[in-house]
Amino acid sequence: MPALSVSEAIGLCVKAGIDALALTGGTPPAAVPCVVRKLGVVPSGKTVPEVVVYVGEEGAAEPLDARRKLKKYSVYVVIVTGGGHKTGTDPTIRLWRKLVEEVVDDKAKTTFATLITGAKLNRSDSVESPPPFNQAALAADLNYSSQAFSVEVIQERVTT
């Protein structure tokens, strides 16, 4: 297995933070799994609800000084639940969204406390962004509740 990349480490940190929320839901109520995927979707045959973490491609690097640089990573958290054909709002999902935002906002400085050697969290923010998928192309019997975050990391610049 290759050495862990920063983007992979961010996804695992967010997953660990959401795991720690110990969300329960569904019928009958059960623990809601959180998984990291390359897209914010659930493969067919998977049980919902499920929380999917998706780390997009990183943004441009900005040199901070001769030793360090700043990089932003797009992170999406998608809560997938059943009952896509229902029109009513779901107060549980709205509560989960609040909890997820608090995990990534990381005021307690725990979520990204141990990111990866040579990289440290600078700041993480909730951002306005369209869902990382085409809603029309997904199964209509599921709900996709998407949140987007910008995770900014200070990384060592490798010197030769």
Add this chain to the structure above:
Amino acid sequence: VSISGKFLTATIGTTPIDGTHEWSVQETVDALEATDGASGGRAKKDFGVTDTKIRVTFYLDVTTGAYTFIRAGTSLTNLALYADANSATPLYVIGDASVFSATVRGQIRDRFIVDAEIEAYGDCVVASDPN
């Protein structure tokens, strides 16, 4: 050929000032009036006293950073300003530098930045071309 400041740095002795992203040196010399009758109506100016003003701006790490070493009223020994951290010789070495102003600034939507205004003390400035 490169004109990029991407790898610039500043050090005190050999210790880098963490977060340095901008520095400047301004050397000015007093122009002393030396025009006389023999100059044929053309001005002559003599060089007077040289001032060397330095400005260093660096990001402050809010958990592990330091700024008290550069508070106003402190003297710095061997402040070196590099165009490239990998260069053997800095563009400037100021053997004895006096900090006359230091500003620490933070914004909730931006960064913590320290901005120091410094002047050379005496004949202690060594300048070198890039290398």
